[in-house]
Amino acid sequence: MFQRLKEKWQVSWPRFVLIFCTFATGGSLCGYAGRKLLSLTSLGREDGFLYWVVYIVLITFLWPFCVLLISIPLGQFLFFRNYLRKMGRRITGKSSNSYEVREMRLKVDNSIDMKQLQSQAEEKVVRIAIFASGAGSNAAKIIEHLKGHKDIKVALVVCNKPGAGVIGIAGSNHIPVLMIEKEQFFRGDAYLAALREHRIGFIVLAGFLWKIPAALIQAYPGHIINIHPALLPKYGGKGMYGMKVHEAVIAAGEKQSGITIHYVNEHFDEGEHIFQATCDIEATDTPESLAAKIHALEHAHFPVQVEKLVLKR
Incomplete structure (x- = not known):
């Protein structure tokens, strides 16, 4: 499993360990912060279903901020920023295809520009x-x-x-x-x-x-x-x-x-x-x-x- 994730993310083993630690530490911080915030309310575990619904909603919103916070000292901010952007596109239902199309268009435009520059340079040679x-x-x-x-x-x-x-x-x-x-x-x-x-x-x-x-x-x-x-x-x-x-x-x-x-x-x-x-x-x-x-x-x-x-x- 770890090998597949490493290949998917296209990172070295040392960086993979840092990313994994960021996920783990960010998740723990998120759970801790969620419980602390709930303790400020009148809700308790004895409230059963309502407590867990509010807790899940809280950690859903807190988790991105927590992992980004942890990623800074571990030097993985750019990875998690891009990772969260992709998650956001999936959650909001925005077509990743349209994003990919835009990316492809940019790459094609850049490629055309480079070819034009190369062609112009070759004409001068x-x-x-x-x-x-x-x-x-x-x-x-x-x-x-x-x-x-x-x-x-x-x-x-x-x-x-x-x-x-x-x-x-x-x-x-x-x-x-x-x-x-x-x-x-x-x-x-x-x-x-x-x-x-x-x-x-x-x-x-x-x-x-x-x-x-x-x-x-x-x-x-x-x-x-x-x-x-x-x-x-x-x-x-x-x-x-x-x-x-x-x-x-x-x-x-x-x-x-x-x-x-x-x-x-x-x-x-x-x-x-x-x-x-x-x-x-x-x-x-x-x-x-x-x-x-x-x-x-x-x-x-x-x-x-x-x-x-x-x-x-």
């Missing part, structure tokens, strides 16, 4: 899509940097290569992945409908090897950026990506290389430059060691620049 074709190390750094950001959310990863490492990175961060195929990307709608469905407001290319179609550039003017592993305008253009860039830089005897973050237009690597960072090339450097230096620059600067650009859009 810039949702970005990361396009990537490979392992996704830059995508991982951007996702990590923006995790929990109040104004920016990585809402989608777009990939054109089944089995690419970036797909696993998206999955581990609970970010949806959009797999795209060449025909629809270049000759279809460039997946604009899917991007709009995800409410994408900014696009970041992080190792994405396809050229961006004109339809996508027109839909996101000034809202698509790319990172290139060299100091543009040198060593850019069609076919210049990954290790091919570093091989060309080493073969040319360059003393410096670096990264270029730029806006995307209709031509490979020709959009307006946003940011560049450099590293020195030693005589002992190979394309592989240069690639490691470039990766370090990308990881250090790309997430920060993405955040800055999105916030000032």
Whole structure:
């Protein structure tokens, strides 16, 4: 019985003991007060039925006040206030259903308000899509940097290569992945409908090897950026990506290389430059060691620049 009451009231065992003590002590106080009040009248137990009727009426009215009084020092006032309100609704015959309906309406209204507030907050958050074709190390750094950001959310990863490492990175961060195929990307709608469905407001290319179609550039003017592993305008253009860039830089005897973050237009690597960072090339450097230096620059600067650009859009 005690277990059922505890579950019904949804309280801990220590609190259940305090509530039970309040019931017991309040009931005893009520009986004592009822007898004391009757002693002030001419009624006595010898009056039989009349005495007991008056006594029952008295303790019925006294009991709520007594338990509330005892509940204060025992710290259970709120419980008994709510308990007595429910009893009052039952005794007076007021429909508890109407009360519950009002409560439900309040909850629904509050829920609607919260959804509206959440929706308004989400509208203010810039949702970005990361396009990537490979392992996704830059995508991982951007996702990590923006995790929990109040104004920016990585809402989608777009990939054109089944089995690419970036797909696993998206999955581990609970970010949806959009797999795209060449025909629809270049000759279809460039997946604009899917991007709009995800409410994408900014696009970041992080190792994405396809050229961006004109339809996508027109839909996101000034809202698509790319990172290139060299100091543009040198060593850019069609076919210049990954290790091919570093091989060309080493073969040319360059003393410096670096990264270029730029806006995307209709031509490979020709959009307006946003940011560049450099590293020195030693005589002992190979394309592989240069690639490691470039990766370090990308990881250090790309997430920060993405955040800055999105916030000032």
